[in-house]
Amino acid sequence: MKQILFFAVCLTTSLAAYGQQPTASPTAIPYNYGMYLDISKLVNISPIAEVCGPSLAEITYKDSEGKTHILGYSVMGNGCSN
Template structure:
């Protein structure tokens, strides 16, 4: 029984870590410090993960010409407590 548990535990941990990875769009851009953004209207922002530390989010927005863009950036997760 202990052998089954020891063999199954890494599988469960790896699957749960895989589930936490965000699934971002292919056409999205990573934000870089100093990047000029032409944001006219924000369409959607994904929710940050429930972790204590930086976590990626995705923002979909429209520029002044009406073109849609998708941007990745990091925010502090919601899992931290005081």
């Protein structure tokens, strides 16, 4: 009887620990021309910097499996004027 109780306590403890594992935030992957992008839902687009020249921007999206991805790309800044 003690073995069954011990097993039940261990199983409950391990399941509780499994359920509380923190999820790691995805890191930005640089865009390469010709990459296949499985975009199901757009989550966020970072604002374009107010600089005169190229700057980095990011787009966050979910794929068809529901996984979140962050894609980094270069964009011309909004700070240039004539």
